[in-house]
Amino acid sequence: MMSEENPRDGIRYLSGSPARVAILRTIRREPRRPAAITDEIEATRTTVQRVLAGFRERRWVVTREGDYHMTPAGERVHDAYESLLEEVELADRVGRFAADLERADAGFPAEGLTCGELTVADGRDPLAAVDRVVEIIREAAGEEVQAISPIVTRRYNEAAAGTLDHGARIRLVIDKEVMAASVAEFTSATERALEDEDATVLVAAEPVEYGLFTRGDHVCVVTHDDRNSPRCVFESRDPIVRTWAEERFERYCDGAKPLTEVIDGMTENRSSTM
Structure with a gap:
C-alpha cells in the first residue's frame, strides 16, 4: 500500500490524465471489469490496469469478484471533482460578466x-x-x-x-x-x-x-x-x-x-x- 499522501497529490493525480477521469466516471456509473473499461474509453489495457492500481492504492475503488467497485470515498472524490469542473466551466462562460459587475x-x-x-x-x-x-x-x-x-x-x-x-x-x-x-x-x-x-x-x-x-x-x-x-x-x-x-x-x-x-x-x- 502507498503511504498517506498530501490531498493535493490526489488532486494532481486525478487531473493529470483524461484517462483517469474517464475511468473514474465509468466506475461511478456501475462496477466494471478492466476489459469492459478498456472497450468503453478506448484506452489500452496496460493504461487501464495502471490507473485502476492507482485508484485502489488511494482506496477509491476495490475489487469484488473481478469487478471494480467505487468506494464511498471514491464517490465523494468523483462528485467533488465533477462539481469543480462545472464551476470552472461556469467561470469561463460568465467570467467577464461577473468581473464587470464586481468592478x-x-x-x-x-x-x-x-x-x-x-x-x-x-x-x-x-x-x-x-x-x-x-x-x-x-x-x-x-x-x-x-x-x-x-x-x-x-x-x-x-x-x-x-x-x-x-x-x-x-x-x-x-x-x-x-x-x-x-x-x-x-x-x-x-x-x-x-x-x-x-x-x-x-x-x-x-x-x-x-x-x-x-x-x-x-x-x-x-x-x-x-x-x-x-x-x-x-x-x-x-x-x-x-x-x-x-x-x-x-x-x-x-x-x-x-x-x-x-x-x-x-x-x-x-x-x-x-
Missing part, C-alpha cells in the same frame, strides 16, 4: 450566475449585446418596465418609443452624464420623456455603471466595455436574481430626482449666470 460593486449574488442565459458581444458579432437589449425593450409592449442605463443610444430610444406606443409604462433611472448626453443629442426623445405620462425618468445621485431592465419576472443585466459599449447581457427569471434587481433599482431610486426637476434646475442656473 461596479454591484453585489450580484454568486448563486445567480447559474440561473440565466448570457449573450456576449465578440469579434464574430460585436453588436450581439446591443441587438439583444433592443429586442428585450421591444418585447415589453404593454408591460410595466423598470430600467437603469449608463448609456443613451438612438437604437435604445427608438425601441423605447415603439414600446411606449404599444402601451408600455417605463420607469427609467439614468445618471447626470447620460442625462446631459440625452438633452444635447436626443432632443425628441428627451421631450417625450418629459411629456409622456407613461414614461418616468429619474436622474440618480450616483453614477450608473451597468444596465438593468426588468418586466414581470424577467431580469436583464447589461455590462459594458471600456468604451461603454454593451458587452454582456445576462437574462434570468430566478427569484434570487429578481430580488437582487429590485434592491438595486430601489437603491438607485433613493435620492434620484425627476428629469423635469433636474432640467428646470439647469435652466434656472443658466438664467442666473446671464
